[in-house]
Amino acid sequence: MTEIFRLEELFPENALPKEQNINFHKALSMGESFAKKNVKPNNCLICNSSKNPFCNSHSVPARCLRAIAINGDVKIFNGLVKIPAVDDDKGVNEAGTFRLICRDCDEKIFKEYETFEKYPDKNPPDKVLHQIALKNYLKFYYKKAVEAKAFPKMLENLQLPNSALLEPVLKPGDRDKKDSFKAIYDTKKLLNSNTNGYYRIVEYRKLDYTCPFAFQGSISLITGFDGEIINDVFNTDKKYDLQDMHVCVFPEKDYTYIIVFYKKHFQRYSQFAKHYSNLSQEERLQLLLYIILKYSEDYFYSASIQTIENDPVVHDAITTTTMMICDYEEEEGAKIKKCIQEYNLNNYKKLPNVLSKCYVKS
Numbered sequence: 333m334t335e336i337f338r339l340e341e342l343f344p345e346n347a348l349p350k351e352q353n354i355n356f357h358k359a360l361s362m363g364e365s366f367a368k369k370n371v372k373p374n375n376c377l378i379c380n381s382s383k384n385p386f387c388n389s390h391s392v393p394a395r396c397l398r399a400i401a402i403n404g405d406v407k408i409f410n411g412l413v414k415i416p417a418v419d420d421d422k423g424v425n426e427a428g429t430f431r432l433i434c435r436d437c438d439e440k441i442f443k444e445y446e447t448f449e450k451y452p453d454k455n456p457p458d459k460v461l462h463q464i465a466l467k468n469y470l471k472f473y474y475k476k477a478v479e480a481k482a483f484p485k486m487l488e489n490l491q492l493p494n495s496a497l498l499e500p501v502l503k504p505g506d507r508d509k510k511d512s513f514k515a516i517y518d519t520k521k522l523l524n525s526n527t528n529g530y531y532r533i534v535e536y537r538k539l540d541y542t543c544p545f546a547f548q549g550s551i552s553l554i555t556g557f558d559g560e561i562i563n564d565v566f567n568t569d570k571k572y573d574l575q576d577m578h579v580c581v582f583p584e585k586d587y588t589y590i591i592v593f594y595k596k597h598f599q600r601y602s603q604f605a606k607h608y609s610n611l612s613q614e615e616r617l618q619l620l621l622y623i624i625l626k627y628s629e630d631y632f633y634s635a636s637i638q639t640i641e642n643d644p645v646v647h648d649a650i651t652t653t654t655m656m657i658c659d660y661e662e663e664e665g666a667k668i669k670k671c672i673q674e675y676n677l678n679n680y681k682k683l684p685n686v687l688s689k690c691y692v693k694s
C-alpha cells in the first residue's frame with residue numbers, strides 16, 4: 333500500500349490569495365473532522381461485537397509518543413509542510429489515533445508487540461510481527477475510510493467549478509480501502525495460526541538511545557537502488573498485488589527498536605534487501621528515515637529536532653508524491669519511469685540523519 337496522493341495536492345493552493353487559501357484549508361480540515369465522526373463502524377473489526385466501547389487506538393504505541401513528547405505534545409507532518417489553519421503538533425492522547433476496534437481487543441491483540449520489555453535479543457516471533465502488520469492495516473483502512481467520506485464533503489465546502497476533474501483521483505482510494513480490508517482479514521487469521529518464519533526480517537535492532545522520531549506503517553516501495561520496479565502503483569490489473577514492507581521506529585526512554593520486515597514470498601524486494609544488508613548501520617538509519625519521509629506522512633517527531641522544519645533537503649524529501657510528479661495525460665509507462673527516478677533510494681544520503689545518536693539531546 334502506498335500514498336498515491338496527499339490531500340493538499342488536490343487543490344491549486346498556490347494560485348489562491350492568502351485569505352482564500354486559509355479558508356480553503358479550513359474547508360479541508362472541516363471535511364476531515366466530519367469524516368472522522370462518521371467512519372466508526374457499528375461492530376468492532378476484530379471481535380465483531382457491538383457491545384463493548386470503542387477504543388482510540390494509537391497507530392504508533394502511545395508509550396513511544398510519550399518518550400519523545402515535550403510538554404505532552406509531539407510534532408506531526410504539518411510541522412514540515414505548514415498548512416495554515418491545521419495543527420502542527422498534537423497531544424499524545426490524540427496523535428495518530430483511529431477508532432475501529434473495541435477496548436478489549438485493543439488491549440489483547442497488540443499486547444506482545446507493545447511489550448518491548450519482552451522482545452528477544454534475536455529476531456522477534458511471528459506473532460509480534462503479525463500484530464504490527466495488523467495495526468498497520470487497520471490504520472491504513474481507517475485513513476482510506478476517512479478520505480472516502482472527507483473528499484466529497486470538502487468538495488461541497490469548497491464549491492469548486494472543476495470538481496468533476498477530481499473524481500478519477502478519488503477512486504483509487506476505494507481500491508486501497510478494499511485491499512486493506514482484505515489485509516486486515518488475512519492478518520487476523522494469521523494471528524492464531526502459529527506460523528514460524530512467515531516474514532523476511534530486514535532489520536531488527538535495539539539502539540541504546542531514544543530517537544526523537546517515531547513511526548509505524550506499511551510502505552510499498554516503488555523502486556529500490558537500481559531502477560528496478562518493486563511496485564507499479566499505476567498498474568490497475570486486479571491480479572497485480574502491491575507488495576508492502578513494514579517499517580517501525582519505536583523510541584522508548586533509554587532505547588529505540590528499529591524493525592523492518594516483509595512477507596517472505598514478496599520476491600520483488602529481494603534486490604532491495606540485498607543492497608540494504610550491505611549498508612553500514614548509520615546508512616541504514618538514514619535510508620529508513622528517507623523512506624518514511626518520502627512515502628508517508630504518519631510519523632511523529634520531537635520538538636527537540638524542529639530545526640529540520642527549515643531544512644531544504646527534508647522539504648525535498650517530503651513534498652513529492654506520484655501525483656505531483658505525473659500529469660494525468662501521460663502514458664502509464666512514462667509515469668512509472670518518472671516515479672522510478674523520483675523515488676530512487678540513492679537520494680537518501682543528503683538527509684540530516686535524525687535517527688542517529690548525534691541528534692539525541694543529552
Ligand SMILES: [Zn+2]
Nearest residue numbers: 376379434437
Ligand atoms: Zn473487539
